Amino acid sequence: MDFVQTNIDGLLAGSAYALLALGFSLVFGIMRQINLAYGSSLLVGAALAVWLEPILGLGVVGLFLLTVVACVLAGLYVERLCFAPNRGKTGATVPMIASFAIWMQLDEVSSHLLPSRTHNFPGLEIPPMFFGDLYLRGDQIVQFVVAFTSIAALYYLIYKTRFGLLLRATAGNAETAFLLGAPTGRLRLMTFLLAGLLGGISTFLILSADGQVTPLFGLWSTFKGLIAMMIGGVGSLPGAVIGGLLLGLIEAHSSTQFGAEYRDITTFGILFLILIIRPGGIMGVSAYQTGRLAQERI
Amino acid sequence: MSVYVASILTNMALISFLALSAYLVLVVGVVSFGQQAFFGVGAYVTATVTSIYGGHAVTGVFIGMLSGAACALVLAILTARLSGLYFAISTLCFAELCRLGLLQVRAPFNIDGRTTGPDGPEGFSNIRWIFEHNYSVQDFLVLTTVCLVALLGLLFLLERSRIMLRARLVGQDSILAQSLGLRPILYRIVFVTLSGGVAGFGGGLFALFNTYIEPNMFGVMLGVHGLAYAVIGGLGAPIGPLIGVAIDIGLLESIRAISAYRMIAFGGLVALLLILLPQGLISPRFVERMRRWRKLFHA
Amino acid sequence: MLDIAGISKSFGGSQVLNGVSLHLRAGDRLGLTGSNGSGKSTLVNIVTGYIEADAGRVTLDTVDLTNRPAWKIARAGIRRSFQSARMLQSATMRHQFRVEMNTTTQGLAAIDAAGLSPYLDHFPSEVPLPILRKAEVVRALVTEPKVLFLDEPSAGFTSEELIEFADFLNAHLSRSTALVLVEHRIDLMRRVATGIKQIGSARSLEDLEFEHA
Numbered sequence: 001m002d003f004v005q006t007n008i009d010g011l012l013a014g015s016a017y018a019l020l021a022l023g024f025s026l027v028f029g030i031m032r033q034i035n036l037a038y039g040s041s042l043l044v045g046a047a048l049a050v051w052l053e054p055i056l057g058l059g060v061v062g063l064f065l066l067t068v069v070a071c072v073l074a075g076l077y078v079e080r081l082c083f084a085p086n087r088g089k090t091g092a093t094v095p096m097i098a099s100f101a102i103w104m105q106l107d108e109v110s111s112h113l114l115p116s117r118t119h120n121f122p123g124l125e126i127p128p129m130f131f132g133d134l135y136l137r138g139d140q141i142v143q144f145v146v147a148f149t150s151i152a153a154l155y156y157l158i159y160k161t162r163f164g165l166l167l168r169a170t171a172g173n174a175e176t177a178f179l180l181g182a183p184t185g186r187l188r189l190m191t192f193l194l195a196g197l198l199g200g201i202s203t204f205l206i207l208s209a210d211g212q213v214t215p216l217f218g219l220w221s222t223f224k225g226l227i228a229m230m231i232g233g234v235g236s237l238p239g240a241v242i243g244g245l246l247l248g249l250i251e252a253h254s255s256t257q258f259g260a261e262y263r264d265i266t267t268f269g270i271l272f273l274i275l276i277i278r279p280g281g282i283m284g285v286s287a288y289q290t291g292r293l294a295q296e297r298i
Numbered sequence: 299m300s301v302y303v304a305s306i307l308t309n310m311a312l313i314s315f316l317a318l319s320a321y322l323v324l325v326v327g328v329v330s331f332g333q334q335a336f337f338g339v340g341a342y343v344t345a346t347v348t349s350i351y352g353g354h355a356v357t358g359v360f361i362g363m364l365s366g367a368a369c370a371l372v373l374a375i376l377t378a379r380l381s382g383l384y385f386a387i388s389t390l391c392f393a394e395l396c397r398l399g400l401l402q403v404r405a406p407f408n409i410d411g412r413t414t415g416p417d418g419p420e421g422f423s424n425i426r427w428i429f430e431h432n433y434s435v436q437d438f439l440v441l442t443t444v445c446l447v448a449l450l451g452l453l454f455l456l457e458r459s460r461i462m463l464r465a466r467l468v469g470q471d472s473i474l475a476q477s478l479g480l481r482p483i484l485y486r487i488v489f490v491t492l493s494g495g496v497a498g499f500g501g502g503l504f505a506l507f508n509t510y511i512e513p514n515m516f517g518v519m520l521g522v523h524g525l526a527y528a529v530i531g532g533l534g535a536p537i538g539p540l541i542g543v544a545i546d547i548g549l550l551e552s553i554r555a556i557s558a559y560r561m562i563a564f565g566g567l568v569a570l571l572l573i574l575l576p577q578g579l580i581s582p583r584f585v586e587r588m589r590r591w592r593k594l595f596h597a
Numbered sequence: 598m599l600d601i602a603g604i605s606k607s608f609g610g611s612q613v614l615n616g617v618s619l620h621l622r623a624g625d626r627l628g629l630t631g632s633n634g635s636g637k638s639t640l641v642n643i644v645t646g647y648i649e650a651d652a653g654r655v656t657l658d659t660v661d662l663t664n665r666p667a668w669k670i671a672r673a674g675i676r677r678s679f680q681s682a683r684m685l686q687s688a689t690m691r692h693q694f695r696v697e698m699n700t701t702t703q704g705l706a707a708i709d710a711a712g713l714s715p716y717l718d719h720f721p722s723e724v725p726l727p728i729l730r731k732a733e734v735v736r737a738l739v740t741e742p743k744v745l746f747l748d749e750p751s752a753g754f755t756s757e758e759l760i761e762f763a764d765f766l767n768a769h770l771s772r773s774t775a776l777v778l779v780e781h782r783i784d785l786m787r788r789v790a791t792g793i794k795q796i797g798s799a800r801s802l803e804d805l806e807f808e809h810a
Binding site: 460463464466467470471473474475476477478479480481482534577581582583586590593 | 645646647666667668671672676677679683684685686687688689692695696697718720736740
Binding site for chain 1: 376391519565566
């Protein structure tokens, strides 16, 4: 029963990681760029929401909406400053570097908004459920349900709408798509908005389950999102979901086996091994450095 | 010179080692989020050599440098086949593993009635070499500056060599480099190893200066700062990263109105600068132009 | 010397090359032509190691170079130019040649003949295109390669520049180097090549009737 309980805990936590990973994967899968400011943009969103909430006096639902909107706006800021300016000549590295400068910036903005080491984040008052010996936290169940509803909605958007078709067509071939007349600028904007939306939802779910928001959330969510994305396969949307759930499972099991202290070491250790042995992750994305042409025409 | 000013200058010099190590990696065309791990390894090794084994600071820092280089070499070889993004993430992974690993290392020693040695999250205290040898802050500043200048000298010589030209070619246009018979992975391994040595050296000096180190000092944000300095300062010459350091710790810190919001200003500055000058202030092009100008001047 | 046998390549569903075979001897001057997108550059990219062939072999003097990394192939003595005249953009022309080990006197003479002397302290972006193309050729010739692939070198040339380029090639290509000239423009090929093949609809090589000028 312990085994099943651990798995359940892992999957519940993993659903939130899946959303974070999707945020990274969307931007990389479609624009071939890594937004390292993603985690801290979510932190800033949460910080803004927590900071504004007492002033506006909204309830939990209001806070949820506020968090999501703030995260989306923060994501927009990052997109405009780091990724939108013409990068044709400089490739993917420069925007990534700009994004980690903004990572530093937004982290400090958050520390100013949330000066204490921890701030209260209202939780969803939902009673836990019991199935025989199994214990399920109410708010984590909600987290799971909301996460998967979002994922389902994303699936519909990406695979069943014309907009999604445009996104998939652009995926990894932004230059060609541009030449064919696809509005890549707008598509990138929408991609970031989507990532911000998913991230905002995930942020609210994670923080309300935790009951608090700390300045470390930026780095924490960056790590979780990146690791989950790498496990599943960079840029792959199904991979992000699988990676997120797997990450949750790995963490839950290593916590149970080795204690909470060794949880992070296990996670990073596994990721490092994956990178050395099968960097393409579960979905087997191509990752090796080759002299071969990837997309460039020479 | 006041202790306060000497302290700041020493810290600037110490972080310059980290920035220079980031520079060496960027020049060869990859991004590393792990330089802080080599810095930290250098720090811990130097602390161990001087505090536990009573070694001289010079020995300690040199062994620290070699340790940093060794770790970097191992990492570079393990990740040899990985392309850009995967390499970057693997450096981040590696660095976090080092930090988390150090948090578990508890080997306290009692020397001369004081507790020293690595003690997990409690850190490594009482790195007393500078006290035992009567080094004031100003003295240490001189020592650090001399080391930094020596390093710059070596890098300056390296800049003029064919190795550096080829490394830059590998970094800027790997496809062209290969068509000329250059093997990119070799350059990556060499320069990452060099960068590990430079970071390890700086870390060793840092441990001596700070007299106390703990694993959480060597987290991702430290490495990201080093990268930012190299990027904003420019990859054209080793002076570039130093200018980056000077802008942040020198300039922004000294403007009182900004200093509380230093990272907000600096982060924004880097992002804005990259829009205008993607290769930083002292870009390779800029350096060539300077050389050309000087030539015309003399002619 | 260079033996290309049965090279096939398809991208997605479309077959670009099918059973391309070619044999080059020292001193051969072969023109390679075909319509846009016919796979000329693909063939060059495969032989020089930038794309993997689906099938076939590439052998240089009995050494198997099929699908080897590009740097290895370059070191084995197969050099190439690129459609976009690649240079180290952040360095002056002088340094473009420093990358190689041996700059022979013949090489230095060629640099001069290419008209590069006034531009040695200029960046590649400041050098006129015909001279840049010659510089690419010189950079390759300095290593005395066994085979040289030139990928559409005349793109952007006027007719006069093209004739001048042809003369330059004829003057400086050593008799031991084999040349494969991938080109559209017949006048360049006529002046330099001794034979022309084309990638036809069968996606393999066909001989083409032509007169050397």
